[in-house]
Amino acid sequence: MTASHATARIVESLASVPAEAWDALHDGGNPFVAHAFLAGLETTGCLRPEWGWTPRHLTLWRGGQLVAAAPGYRKTNSHGEFVFDHAWAHAYARHGLEYFPKWLGAVPYSPVTGPRLLAVDDAARRALVEAIREHAAADGMSSAHINFHTAAEDVAFGDDWLSRLDVQYHWRNPGSWRTFDDHLAAMDHKHRKNIRQERRRVVQAGVTFRVRHGDEADEADLDAIYGFYLQTFVEYGNSPALTPAFLRHLATTMPRSLVLILAEHEGDTIAGALCLRGRDTLYGRYWGATRTLPGLHFETCYYRGIEYCLQQGLAHFEPGAQGEHKIARGFLPQFVRSRHWIAEPAFADALRDWCAQETAGVRAYAATLARHSPYRPEGADR
The missing domain is CATH 3.40.630.30 (Gcn5-related N-acetyltransferase (GNAT))
Structure with missing residues (x-):
C-alpha cells in the first residue's frame, strides 16, 4: 500500500x-x-x-x-x-x-x-x-x-x-502543591477530615510502605507484586495476561519507569500497587493484597501515589479506569x-x-x- x-x-x-x-x-x-x-x-x-x-x-x-x-x-x-x-x-x-x-x-x-x-x-x-x-x-x-x-x-x-x-478520574497538581497537606488544604473540611481518618487507620494498624523503582526492586519484591496481581485477577474471575517474565523485562529495560508501592505489616509484604511513570504522569495499573485492613486500598493505590507525584514533581496521576469513589479522594472526571x-x-x-x-x-x-x-x-x- x-x-x-x-x-x-x-x-x-x-x-x-x-x-x-x-x-x-x-x-x-x-x-x-x-x-x-x-x-x-x-x-x-x-x-x-x-x-x-x-x-x-x-x-x-x-x-x-x-x-x-x-x-x-x-x-x-x-x-x-x-x-x-x-x-x-x-x-x-x-x-x-x-x-x-x-x-x-x-x-x-x-x-x-x-x-x-x-x-x-x-x-x-x-x-x-x-x-x-x-x-x-x-x-x-x-x-x-x-x-x-x-x-x-x-x-x-x-x-x-x-x-x-x-x-476516567485523574489527579492534577495545579502547580502550587508541594506536600500532601497542601493538597488537603485545597479541599473542603468534610473531605479533608475523611481522608485524614482513612490514612490514620492505616498507621494505627501498623502498616508501613516502601517505594521501589525497577532497578531498586529485588526478586522478592517482583515476586510479591506479581502475586498480588494474580490474586486480584483470580478474585474477579479473570485470566491474568501479564507474565512474571514481562515484569522482569520492565525492571530491566525500563527500570525508572516501573514503580512499585509495597505495604508491610508485621514483617510481611501484604499489599502492593504496580505503577508506571512517564515524564510528568504516574499511571496506576494493578494492585492486590493478602490482608484486609481499613483504608489499605486507598492508601496503597491513591494516597501513596499522590505523595510520590508530589515528591517527584509529577503533575498528573491516573490511577486506572472507572471508580466514582475516586472523586472524594481528589481524582476528578x-x-x-x-x-x-x-x-x-x-x-x-x-x-x-x-x-x-x-x-x-x-x-x-x-x-x-x-x-x-x-x-x-x-x-x-x-
Whole structure:
C-alpha cells in the first residue's frame, strides 16, 4: 500500500523494527508506547492468539526511514480493550454479518491515554490514518479502531471516523502543591477530615510502605507484586495476561519507569500497587493484597501515589479506569477518547447517531460528577 508517497507495511513483530527508529516517532513522555513496553508484551507471552491479540502494527516508510507507526492488533474479540463495543458486535450478528476480525490501534490491557499515531509530522500522521483504513478494508475487516488517543490527535481523523467519549478520574497538581497537606488544604473540611481518618487507620494498624523503582526492586519484591496481581485477577474471575517474565523485562529495560508501592505489616509484604511513570504522569495499573485492613486500598493505590507525584514533581496521576469513589479522594472526571471506522455504510450511519447520543450523555454525566468535587472553590473559606 502507499499513502501520501509513503509505503505502508504491516509488522507482525516489533522485534523486526529497530527500537531507536520506533522511539524516534514519539517524545518519550508516555511509557506505554515505548518499543521496550510493546515488544516486551510480545516476547514474554502476554499476547496470546486464543485471547484475540495478534500483532499487526501499521508502519509507514519513505525509503528506508520509518516515518509513522501505530501499535495495532488483529482482534477476534474485544477482550482487554476497555472501550466497549459488545453491542456493536451483537448488532452485526443479528444482521448475519461478522464483526470480527477487526483492527485495533491500542496498547493491550492498558486504558491509558497516550499517543497512538506516532509520526515525524502531521502529514505523516494523516497518511497513517489513511493507511489504517485502507488496510482494514483490503483485509475485509468490519472496522478499525483507535483507543485512548490524545486530544491533539483528533485533527488527523476524517469525518468517516466516528468519535466516542468516556470518563476516567485523574489527579492534577495545579502547580502550587508541594506536600500532601497542601493538597488537603485545597479541599473542603468534610473531605479533608475523611481522608485524614482513612490514612490514620492505616498507621494505627501498623502498616508501613516502601517505594521501589525497577532497578531498586529485588526478586522478592517482583515476586510479591506479581502475586498480588494474580490474586486480584483470580478474585474477579479473570485470566491474568501479564507474565512474571514481562515484569522482569520492565525492571530491566525500563527500570525508572516501573514503580512499585509495597505495604508491610508485621514483617510481611501484604499489599502492593504496580505503577508506571512517564515524564510528568504516574499511571496506576494493578494492585492486590493478602490482608484486609481499613483504608489499605486507598492508601496503597491513591494516597501513596499522590505523595510520590508530589515528591517527584509529577503533575498528573491516573490511577486506572472507572471508580466514582475516586472523586472524594481528589481524582476528578476527565474525558478519554476513541475513534472508529466502520466498513459497512449502513452500520456506520446508524452508529454515527448512536455515538452522538452517547457523547451527549457522557458530557452530561461528567458535568454532574464535577459538581461533587472535594475541592473548595477559589476564595472559599476552609
